[in-house]
Amino acid sequence: MIDPAGPVPPADPKEHLARIADSISRDMDQLLAELKAPERLVAAMRHAVLAGGKRLRPVLVLEVAHMLTASTHSKTQLPPGAPQIAMAVECIHTYSLIHDDLPSMDDDDLRRGQPTVHKAFDEATAILAGDALQTLAFELVATCGHPKTPMMVRDLARAAGADGMVGGQMLDLAAEGRFGQATTIGDTYALAAMQAMKTGALIEVACSLGAHLALAPEEERQRVARFGQSLGLAFQISDDLLDVNATAEQAGKRTGKDEAAGKTTWPGLLGVEGAQKALDASLGDALTALEPYKEAAAPLQFLAVSLKDRTI
């Protein structure tokens, strides 16, 4: 599957991924610096976007695009429009964090070690900054100049919308009993289904968008989407474990809050050891999906495996 004349895998995948994450942060900084809009609105958008974060989703866009461009076209450079698509996914992710943190939602004061947007600014500004970041995401896709633009807008919208990320947040709130009667999430199947919408859909579509960028055949897109699904599940299990194991200082956000809120979690359903086994299983699935790409998949393999000892 992989071209033997393809790129040499990076000697240090961790450094390689960190370099990509840095380039995304710089691109986003520049994007927001050039944004023509009311000052306070831009400041709130910057606060949320530039507070740090792992840039997991945009890294997936770029790394999948890179891997499949090498594999499908024996080219090593990124396809045109790739930075725009990576930033678009990060804009959607950041908007969802701003809105989820609001007092009427999860009511969080701390995010990535910083005050949340409604704390640093105010609620109205936070709602509008989230709204504007969602719009900006679609403007970025629309103007990326790639022939698959309509398909990429469609897939990103479906992942982010009522049947994806937003719907998942709705189910999560319902499970907390926020709308009168709690719709209990009582088993791993229901938990995985809710999380597949709330966080999985965006992680999966990041991989799909990388495949669209690479003009990869549909079969390849489906393969990397499966990688994204398994990685998304692993990510969520590791997130639940982090909430149990890490201190707030380590995690940069309030921890232990799942238990306090009576939320159903992987450690809650399976115990810490059982959750660690479930994490291993989903990482195994993710790595299996990458097998055809051999050494070109090294950075994505590293990224997946590193979920095992997350501290942030």
Add this chain to the structure above:
Amino acid sequence: MIDPAGPVPPADPKEHLARIADSISRDMDQLLAELKAPERLVAAMRHAVLAGGKRLRPVLVLEVAHMLTASTHSKTQLPPGAPQIAMAVECIHTYSLIHDDLPSMDDDDLRRGQPTVHKAFDEATAILAGDALQTLAFELVATCGHPKTPMMVRDLARAAGADGMVGGQMLDLAAEGRFGQATTIGDTYALAAMQAMKTGALIEVACSLGAHLALAPEEERQRVARFGQSLGLAFQISDDLLDVNATAEQAGKRTGKDEAAGKTTWPGLLGVEGAQKALDASLGDALTALEPYKEAAAPLQFLAVSLKDRTI
């Protein structure tokens, strides 16, 4: 400019426009009935979208597309994708109403004679219903199947985003002194500039999208965009006048609230009579932009002129 063999103008433009508005309402009803998403989220989206309303923006999309298709291509049927684009613009408009009505924004309990979404449901559901409607708008554009899809996503995003509708709401809140120091809007220039972003941009882009749908030459797009700008200004002046003159029962929302909030309005700056003159002037500009289309412009002319005696 207009093809002499073009369509006969509708005998009753009022009935013609009402029929278009009805068809949009039916399309939106069906769209939401088919939406796969958590029940409460869909119910909140339905509550907002189907509460009525004049469907001004989607009517503009369809009527401009119709007029320019007749004028440019001597065809009378709507171009493919037109209903999707019309619905997309209405989804953006409705999402903005839901978010603007929130307690941390304008704190309104009544909209189109119905409880606002956060009153009928709750704040979290209202935020998510607005978010999902924005996403749905871009999904609709992405899947409309029209060759100008990327351009239409871009233009809609620019009109709705930080330098358009969302930025305008930010400026409006700032002018109320919501962020510490009030940035007073002291003259008609500043008022028109804020309103051009907050409400004008979406009305203008509705006309532009109609031109894109019709594959009209850029010169035509600019002409109908100018019509949209003038109409947007007229609409806002008439809205300010309505707030002074109408009862809440007539308007279907709280009235007299501009004065209560100390907002700068057209009647506030110019007096009721002065504002009525400004309304006439902007309607004159709107009608001038329509002149080349002669009788094919009859429905849009009627729509513009009817802003003079709005009661809703």
